[in-house]
Amino acid sequence: MRSETRFRDGHLRGTASMKITTAGLILFTPQYQACVTFYRDCLRLRLLHRINRPGETLSTFDLGGAYLMIEPEDDPAAALARLPLKLRFNVPDVQASSEKLRQRGVEVRLRHHSWGSTAEFSDPAGTRCALRSDEGFGV
Structure with a gap:
């Protein structure tokens, strides 16, 4: 039996949520090896697994x-x-984490907002990335 709710806008929405066991992002890039090196060595993400076979290459990192x-x-x-x-x-400390990235050769732009701080940077493929202060997140 399906559980549904009809809202004032006329749309039906189920109340049972889909069971998601793990969520992830897939980055397709022409700079594959440079990006693997960047996320492993600069951001120090933990490598979960890697496949390197003819016609099948990928690397997967733990993302919190x-x-x-x-x-x-x-x-x-x-x-x-x-x-x-x-x-x-x-991250707990944007300034300290930014300094670690700079020491690893990453160009970082620190920004201060009313809700916290961010540090903006890009990976070798041009993907925009940022560190954000944990304080106040989700409030």
Whole structure:
């Protein structure tokens, strides 16, 4: 039996949610190895698994309970056309984490907002990334 709720706008919405066991992001990039190195060595994400067989190459990193999968993309224009996103990593101390990235050769732009601080940077494929202060998140 399905459980549904009819809202004033006339739409039906189920009250039972889909059981998601793990969530992840897949980054398709022409700079596959540079991105693997960046997320492993600069951000120090833990490698969960890697596949490197003819016609099948990918690396998957732990992303704080979710995962980031990196796969090669042969068409740079197609990869860039799919990048209207920013990967954000919440950290306890944006300033200290930014300094660690700078020491690893990453260009970081620190920004202060009314709700906290962010540090903006890009991976080798041009994917926008940011650190965000944990304080006040979700409030």
